[in-house]
Amino acid sequence: MSPGPDDPDNMAVMTYDVAAVRKEFPALVEGPSAGLARFDGPGGSLTPASVADAVATAMRSGLCQRGSLTAPDRLADEITLGARAAMARFTGLGDPRGIVFGRSMTAITMDVARILAREWGPGDEIVLTRLDHDGDVRPWVIAAERAGATVRWLGFDTTTCELDDIAPLLSERTRLVAVTAASNLLGTRPDLPAISAAAHAVDALMYVDAVHLAPHAPLDFHGFGADFLVCSPYKFFGPHLGVLASTPERLESMHPDKLLPSTNVVPERFELGTLPYELLAGVRAAVEVAESLGMSAVESHERALMARLLEGLGALERVTVHGRPARRTPTALLTFDGIDAHEVSASLAERGVVAPADNFYALEASRHLGLGDEGGMRVGLSAYTDETDVDRLLVALGDALSR
Numbered sequence: 121m122s123p124g125p126d127d128p129d130n131m132a133v134m135t136y137d138v139a140a141v142r143k144e145f146p147a148l149v150e151g152p153s154a155g156l157a158r159f160d161g162p163g164g165s166l167t168p169a170s171v172a173d174a175v176a177t178a179m180r181s182g183l184c185q186r187g188s189l190t191a192p193d194r195l196a197d198e199i200t201l202g203a204r205a206a207m208a209r210f211t212g213l214g215d216p217r218g219i220v221f222g223r224s225m226t227a228i229t230m231d232v233a234r235i236l237a238r239e240w241g242p243g244d245e246i247v248l249t250r251l252d253h254d255g256d257v258r259p260w261v262i263a264a265e266r267a268g269a270t271v272r273w274l275g276f277d278t279t280t281c282e283l284d285d286i287a288p289l290l291s292e293r294t295r296l297v298a299v300t301a302a303s304n305l306l307g308t309r310p311d312l313p314a315i316s317a318a319a320h321a322v323d324a325l326m327y328v329d330a331v332h333l334a335p336h337a338p339l340d341f342h343g344f345g346a347d348f349l350v351c352s353p354y355k356f357f358g359p360h361l362g363v364l365a366s367t368p369e370r371l372e373s374m375h376p377d378k379l380l381p382s383t384n385v386v387p388e389r390f391e392l393g394t395l396p397y398e399l400l401a402g403v404r405a406a407v408e409v410a411e412s413l414g415m416s417a418v419e420s421h422e423r424a425l426m427a428r429l430l431e432g433l434g435a436l437e438r439v440t441v442h443g444r445p446a447r448r449t450p451t452a453l454l455t456f457d458g459i460d461a462h463e464v465s466a467s468l469a470e471r472g473v474v475a476p477a478d479n480f481y482a483l484e485a486s487r488h489l490g491l492g493d494e495g496g497m498r499v500g501l502s503a504y505t506d507e508t509d510v511d512r513l514l515v516a517l518g519d520a521l522s523r
């Protein structure tokens with residue numbers, strides 16, 4: 121059925137002007153990236169001019185520390201609070217007091233795992249998935265090992281790349297379920313509300329890795345049923361750092377190691393040392409870009425392009441597209457009959473098409489698929505990808521495979 125005029129998806133497609141969006145991203149036309157067709161967005165998105173300008177402006181403002189004495193002190197304070205408010209909107213958490221900034225999602229997850237695991241012991245269990253990036257796997261494995269707790273693994277179907285049923289793994293012993301909002305390797309979007317309902321039914325905490333979903337669809341902390349949600353602004357137009365969203369009440373109940381003179385208030389309790397104010401200025405600007413694009417509009421734009429890509433790939437011989445999940449991001453993992461994915465990537469790079477090959481730290485997923493640690497070639501669409509990019513990729517791939 122075609123969407124009606126009031127269908128939000130249809131309106132989104134009609135109002136999404138990708139040519140105008142592309143003008144916001146200087147790297148598409150200047151510097152070493154000029155003219156490249158970029159499909160490496162899942163590794164890190166391009167940066168809009170407004171974000172780069174916000175970072176530069178903050179750095180030129182004489183910022184030193186947050187405070188109220190001088191104008192630069194007040195500006196550092198304003199930038200920090202502005203970035204928290206922006207991330208509270210972006211994650212759907214709503215309350216800026218639940219937003220913690222850290223160096224990366226990985227660093228934050230290592231910290232949270234260490235803190236939560238202080239309460240675990242032998243007999244306790246946590247559930248991890250084979251779909252997840254290692255940033256949402258290894259911190260929990262390490263913490264569970266130290267605490268003597270048991271890891272239960274949730275696998276996925278290697279044909280559809282949908283997660284298996286979590287129910288058989290849960291019990292009153294389950295302390296935590298860590299699951300991705302979208303696979304950075306395969307694009308699969310697990311049914312988070314169903315998983316969190318099952319986790320909460322046994323009083324387990326739900327830790328959601330939204331790093332890969334964040335650039336592709338609206339986040340919904342409460343709708344996902346998250347107790348914790350993590351993401352990384354450099355994946356959605358912003359600077360390189362990580363963000364944790366949780367309720368202030370939950371954060372109050374947790375006690376990270378801290379210095380004696382540093383504040384014990386939430387969320388600052390979790391942010392060791394001085395925050396990178398210039399990057400926080402960039403975070404706020406990145407959220408404003410996401411808001412002006414409309415993440416639902418981005419999602420619709422990318423869905424239409426993904427259909428074009430998958431159709432084109434289907435017409436090529438020797439290409440395997442791994443998985444056909446019901447709900448997905450515009451990210452696909454490809455392998456090729458008789459030719460190594462790294463070789464294909466190199467051949468595309470010669471033609472100005474950027475689609476790297478790796479396991480992309482989704483190590484468990486790559487191994488579960490039988491691809492070992494090599495993985496495959498990942499093709500990721502972004503808010504700034506257009507039809508010309510997709511067609512360039514398909515032509516370059518056709519050429520590379522017919523050599």
Ligand SMILES: Cc1ncc(COP(=O)(O)O)c(C=O)c1O
Pocket residue numbers: 162163223224225226227253255256300302303304329330331332351352361362
């Ligand atoms: C799904 C997913 N989770 C976690 C991470 C790790 O994020 P960070 O680089 O902020 O530690 C990545 C990075 O690629 C990712 O794609």
